[in-house]
Amino acid sequence: MTSASSSAPLLELTGYSIRFATPDGEVQAVSxxxxxxxxxxxxxxxxxxxxxxxxCFNGMFGLLARNGRTEGQAxxxxxDLLALSPKALDAVRGRDMAMVFQDPMTxxxxxxxxxxxxxxxxxxxxxxxxxxxxxxxxAMLKRVGIPEAERRMNQYPHELSGGMRQRVVIAxxxxxxxxxxxxxxxxxxxxxxxxxQILELFRELGQEMRTALVLITHDLGVVAGVADRVAVMYAGxxxxxxxxxxxxxAPAHPYAAALLASIPRIDRDGGSVEAIPGRPPNLIHxxxxxxxxxxxxxxxxxxxxxxxxxxxxxxxxxxxxxxxRVACWHPFAAARAGSAAAAPTPEAVLHG
Amino acid sequence: MAEPILxxxxxxxxxxxxxxxxxxxxxxxxxxxxxxFDLGxxxxxxxxxxxxxxxxxLGRSILRLVEPTAGQVLxxxxxxxxxxxxxxxxxxxxxxxxxxxxxxxxxxxxxxxxIIAEPLRVAEPDLSKKDRRARVxxxxxxxxLVPDMINRYPHEFSGGQAQRIGIARAVVTxxxxxxxxxxxxxxxxxxxxxxxxxxxxxxxxxxxxLLFISHDLSVVRLVSDRILVxxxxxxxxxxxxxxxxxRPAHPYTRALLSAAPVPDPAASRSRRRVMxxxxxxxxxxxxxxxxxxxxCPIAEDICAKVPxxxxxxxxxxAGACHFAGEEARRRLDAVAAAGERSAA
Numbered sequence: 001m002t003s004a005s006s007s008a009p010l011l012e013l014t015g016y017s018i019r020f021a022t023p024d025g026e027v028q029a030v031s032x033x034x035x036x037x038x039x040x041x042x043x044x045x046x047x048x049x050x051x052x053x054x055x056c057f058n059g060m061f062g063l064l065a066r067n068g069r070t071e072g073q074a075x076x077x078x079x080d081l082l083a084l085s086p087k088a089l090d091a092v093r094g095r096d097m098a099m100v101f102q103d104p105m106t107x108x109x110x111x112x113x114x115x116x117x118x119x120x121x122x123x124x125x126x127x128x129x130x131x132x133x134x135x136x137x138x139a140m141l142k143r144v145g146i147p148e149a150e151r152r153m154n155q156y157p158h159e160l161s162g163g164m165r166q167r168v169v170i171a172x173x174x175x176x177x178x179x180x181x182x183x184x185x186x187x188x189x190x191x192x193x194x195x196x197q198i199l200e201l202f203r204e205l206g207q208e209m210r211t212a213l214v215l216i217t218h219d220l221g222v223v224a225g226v227a228d229r230v231a232v233m234y235a236g237x238x239x240x241x242x243x244x245x246x247x248x249x250a251p252a253h254p255y256a257a258a259l260l261a262s263i264p265r266i267d268r269d270g271g272s273v274e275a276i277p278g279r280p281p282n283l284i285h286x287x288x289x290x291x292x293x294x295x296x297x298x299x300x301x302x303x304x305x306x307x308x309x310x311x312x313x314x315x316x317x318x319x320x321x322x323x324x325r326v327a328c329w330h331p332f333a334a335a336r337a338g339s340a341a342a343a344p345t346p347e348a349v350l351h352g
Numbered sequence: 353m354a355e356p357i358l359x360x361x362x363x364x365x366x367x368x369x370x371x372x373x374x375x376x377x378x379x380x381x382x383x384x385x386x387x388x389f390d391l392g393x394x395x396x397x398x399x400x401x402x403x404x405x406x407x408x409x410l411g412r413s414i415l416r417l418v419e420p421t422a423g424q425v426l427x428x429x430x431x432x433x434x435x436x437x438x439x440x441x442x443x444x445x446x447x448x449x450x451x452x453x454x455x456x457x458x459x460x461x462x463x464x465x466x467i468i469a470e471p472l473r474v475a476e477p478d479l480s481k482k483d484r485r486a487r488v489x490x491x492x493x494x495x496x497l498v499p500d501m502i503n504r505y506p507h508e509f510s511g512g513q514a515q516r517i518g519i520a521r522a523v524v525t526x527x528x529x530x531x532x533x534x535x536x537x538x539x540x541x542x543x544x545x546x547x548x549x550x551x552x553x554x555x556x557x558x559x560x561x562l563l564f565i566s567h568d569l570s571v572v573r574l575v576s577d578r579i580l581v582x583x584x585x586x587x588x589x590x591x592x593x594x595x596x597x598x599r600p601a602h603p604y605t606r607a608l609l610s611a612a613p614v615p616d617p618a619a620s621r622s623r624r625r626v627m628x629x630x631x632x633x634x635x636x637x638x639x640x641x642x643x644x645x646x647x648c649p650i651a652e653d654i655c656a657k658v659p660x661x662x663x664x665x666x667x668x669x670a671g672a673c674h675f676a677g678e679e680a681r682r683r684l685d686a687v688a689a690a691g692e693r694s695a696a
Contacts (some may be wrong), residue, residue: 048540147630161631191402192567193628196611200627218541221570221613225620244617262545264574266612267619269594271574275549276542279510 008078009036010179010212015072018052018059018236022067025284029055031236032072034310039179040210042202044217044227044244046259050280052236053216057182061099062089077179095125098173102185104165107172108157114141114168115153121175140171144201163194170201177209184216199226220263224248229323232256235281235291238310242324250335252313252326255292257334290328298333355429356390357561358414358529363387363423365406365413369636381636383409384420385585393528396555396562398576398593400569400608402632406585407565411531414563415447445475448527452534454514458506465502468492468520475525487524495520495550512543516550523554529561536571548575569612573597578668581605584635584643587662591669601671603680604644624688642673650675650683 018030030052037043047053059070060081074081076097081089093099101107108117118140119133128136134153141149144167157165166186173181183202187195203226206213215226223230224244231241232253240253251257261274278295281287289307293299310327314320315335365384371377383406391397399407412418414425416432425432427443435443448471451457458467468488472479479487489499495516506514515535522530532551536544548571555562566572572579579596581589581604589602600606607626614620628647633639639646645655654674662670665677673680 048542163631191632192569193402193607193611194631195613196625196627199613219613220541220615221620224615224617225613248615248617259541260615262542263615264545264548264568264570265615266570266573266597266609267614267616269573269597273545273548273574275545277546279512279543280540 010039010041010077011035011037011214012075013056013060013072014075016056016059016074017071018055018064018068019071020065020068022284027283028286029068029236029283030059031286033238035231035238035241037180037212037214039212040206042206042213042215042226042228044215044223044230045233046217046220046223046230047233048218048259048280050235050283051233053233054184056233057099057184057214057216061093061097061182062086063099091125094121094178095176096178097180097182098176098178100166100169100173100181100183100186102188104162104169105157107169108165110157113154113156114160117157117168118172118175121172125176137171137175140175141168144168144171144174145197146171161194163190163197166190166194166198167201170198170205174205174209174211178211180212180214182214182216185218186215187222188217188219195222202226220248220260221266232259235286236283237291237327238325239292239328240324240326241310242321242326246321246324250315250332252315252324252331252335253292253328254296254298254330254334258295261334298330298337300329302329355392356426357393357428358391359424359426359429360387360389360391360414361424361426363410363413363420363425365409365418366421379636382638383585383635384413386423387582387585387587388423389580389587389590391529391561391563393561394555394559395577396564396575398572398579399563399565399582400567400572400579401582402567402608404584404632404635405582406635407567407582408533409585410582411449411533411563411565415449415531417449441475445471445525446528447531448522448525448529449531449533450515450518450522450535452537454511454518454538455506455509457518458514460506463503463505464492464497464509464517467506467517468524471521471525488520491520491524494554495523496546510543511539512546515539515547519547519550519554523558523560526558527560529563531563531565533565534567535564537566537568544571551575569597569608581608584632584638586643587672588644589671590662591666595666595669599666599669599677599681601665601669601676601680602644602673603648603650603675603684605671606681606684607647607649624685624692626684626688627691644673649687650680 013033013035016033020027020029045053058064060074070082115134115137118137122128122133122136138149138153146152146167187198227244230244230247231238234255240256251260258276262276264273265271276295281291287294289305290303293303308327308329310325312320313326313331315332363384364386367381367383368378369381371379387410401407409418413420465488469484472484492499497516536547564575576593579593580587583604589605600609607628610625630647633646641657642655642660645651660672660674662672663676664670675683
């Protein structure tokens with residue numbers, strides 16, 4: 001698939017930033033991101049609204065609003081996407097990388113039958129005849145688990161359920177066998193039983209086609225079920241990046257720990273959640289030092305004055321985990337402080 | 353349970369859906385179908401189900417924001433439908449609602465103070481302007497809003513703060529029961545936890561009874577005492593929280609629970625799933641017999657013929673399934689194990 005050696009990452013972001021010019025000032029939506037993704041890997045990008053998790057990939061796909069601009073590099077299989085002309089980027093999108101959005105209707109043309117939506121991609125990128133393209137499209141619809149695929153080919157998007165539409169969008173994304181799929185909250189609008197079907201589909205496809213997947217989500221349960229690796233974003237920066245087991249086992253960044261402590265657990269009775277006080281920062285005037293310091297219970301003078309770099313850190317009694325990077329002056333402080341429930345804040349809720 | 357504060361008896365709400373064509377007869381959509389339950393004072397009942405299962409319509413029918421087509425809602429032992437207009441006004445103070453979309457449910461042209469004061473104008477029209485303002489300021493402080501914000505407009509607030517305004521409006525008349533319709537679903541997780549904490553705090557302090565409607569089973573498990581599971585407008589399972597989550601009596605409940613993502617990588621790799629095929633059927637034309645049978649992994653012939661009644665499997669815990677309880681669990685385990693063998 002790629003001419004680069006197997007050790008070179010499929011996707012490499014270097015010093016990648018996104019800024020928006022607004023009447024109130026410049027919004028620093030993404031700030032100096034460094035991130036890599038290997039072939040066939042599933043990376044989850046986790047964060048709350050405004051963390052920059054979606055904008056980051058919108059920028060790579062050339063989908064920013066007009067007042068947005070990118071800086072740095074975003075290399076896909078060696079080629080810098082940010083340096084491509086709009087026409088060259090068009091050739092890459094759909095062929096080498098594809099995007100799946102939260103609302104499938106944003107990706108589907110309501111006036112076109114399913115077969116036209118799908119086969120057009122193949123006709124444009126692979127120069128197939130309409131007949132060949134439709135045969136391939138039908139096969140892909142079947143592959144993503146659409147029942148009665150022949151009949152669906154002749155239907156319009158509004159005739160399908162939400163889960164079925166999302167399957168069509170996934171089929172469309174997969175048609176040219178891209179190296180990378182970016183899925184932005186792909187199951188957020190779906191019911192939980194349908195979500196389970198779509199996530200299962202992503203898992204199977206990852207194993208079968210070796211497509212790398214970036215899964216942008218706010219849902220840590222979805223992350224736990226699908227991702228190999230996780231990057232947690234806050235205020236336009238990655239604050240922690242780790243293997244999925246390592247992160248859930250012992251989050252090193254206080255924000256990652258707080259996020260995990262804030263979600264109710266379906267698998268525990270009499271559980272508690274701990275709210276994160278305050279609100280995400282204003283990205284026109286981001287806080288000095290560590291962007292999380294105003295909401296962090298472990299913050300001290302250093303956190304206010306100096307921004308911590310994203311780098312591997314040691315945890316007492318453990319070898320350095322090379323796959324983990326943390327931007328914090330007090331990594332693992334939450335783990336040392338004991339479980340979240342051991343030190344409830346005034347806003348903690350308990351139930352028995 | 354002591355004397356229930358709210359009793360719902362065989363409640364049904366049917367909408368009429370117009371068909372295209374001048375002379376086409378409208379179709380009946382039974383959004384809520386023969387729902388009954390009791391709720392004790394101070395209890396929280398979690399109502400769960402997927403989109404279109406009728407959970408919001410049920411909440412609204414109880415408050416008579418939607419007129420039910422059959423059945424009764426007994427408030428403190430008396431049928432709400434038989435209340436005189438004066439009694440109904442009084443009851444409206446006791447019964448309140450919080451909506452999902454915090455911004456959309458606030459009038460953008462009204463100040464926060466006016467929004468929160470609105471129910472008071474109706475419920476206590478004799479209150480002086482000064483007293484009303486004092487009540488509004490007090491309730492704002494109680495929900496964590498700075499009273500200085502009283503003259504601001506909704507667009508100046510974040511989603512979490514807007515939901516605090518919605519909660520202030522819901523509690524300003526000092527209600528006894530609040531229907532919370534997906535109150536945290538539109539919020540970020542860290543903010544969601546703040547709002548859950550606030551609701552819990554208000555409940556304890558004011559002795560509130562809550563109907564907590566949500567599609568999010570994790571939140572429901574956190575806040576509820578008892579659970580009601582709806583499928584296509586029907587109650588498929590009801591029981592104490594712990595029983596329903598740990599020993600689901602109905603195959604649908606089991607499927608819902610096993611589909612919900614667990615924030616634990618090792619557990620989500622190892623757990624046994626009951627996957628459902630397809631989408632829920634249309635409530636306009638529900639399947640015969642058991643409404644769930646078209647997606648049920650253990651459906652038999654009888655399920656297409658006989659609608660299963662709610663059968664008690666333990667005290668206060670019932671499932672509407674011909675195999676409710678142990679038998680359903682055993683059969684589902686067998687299906688799941690067979691699936692794992694064929695996948696391996």
